[in-house]
Amino acid sequence: MSRTSHCLPDASVPRASAQPQLTRLAETARTPVMFYLDGAPVQALAGDTLLTAILTHQRHLRFSEFSGAPRAGFCLIGACQDCWVRCETSVGVPGDAQCIRVRACSTTVQAGMRILTDAPRAPHADDDRGGAHD
Numbered sequence: 034m035s036r037t038s039h040c041l042p043d044a045s046v047p048r049a050s051a052q053p054q055l056t057r058l059a060e061t062a063r064t065p066v067m068f069y070l071d072g073a074p075v076q077a078l079a080g081d082t083l084l085t086a087i088l089t090h091q092r093h094l095r096f097s098e099f100s101g102a103p104r105a106g107f108c109l110i111g112a113c114q115d116c117w118v119r120c121e122t123s124v125g126v127p128g129d130a131q132c133i134r135v136r137a138c139s140t141t142v143q144a145g146m147r148i149l150t151d152a153p154r155a156p157h158a159d160d161d162r163g164g165a166h167d
């Protein structure tokens with residue numbers, strides 16, 4: 034059975050190192066929260082934004098849908114839209130998940146969230162019409 038999902042990543046996009054971008058130095062006693070990052074179970078702490086939760090595990094939030102370059106947010110206040118990630122939601126049929134986009138910098142991690150950092154490439158991503166948005 035094939036999975037019919039709009040959440041599948043583009044395998045042609047190069048991937049960055051798994052080295053975390055952020056190191057947690059304070060507030061380490063908050064309650065652990067488990068969520069899924071690109072299918073792998075990982076831990077955040079209650080009250081973390083998705084940006085913090087993700088970047089304590091890897092160097093990027095997403096890859097540009099235009100150039101494929103890794104992105105890790107910019108403004109951190111919900112204004113620049115550089116931190117879009119996708120949250121997989123179940124629609125009741127196993128294997129038929131849908132995705133909603135959320136801003137990682139202004140969304141609090143919740144237990145069981147299924148976050149995807151791979152995005153489908155935009156049409157015309159490799160030509161002159163789509164490459165100026167990074």
Ligand code: FES
Pocket residue numbers: 106107108109110111112113114115116117136137138139
């Ligand atoms: S980092 Fe700018 S909107 Fe999230």
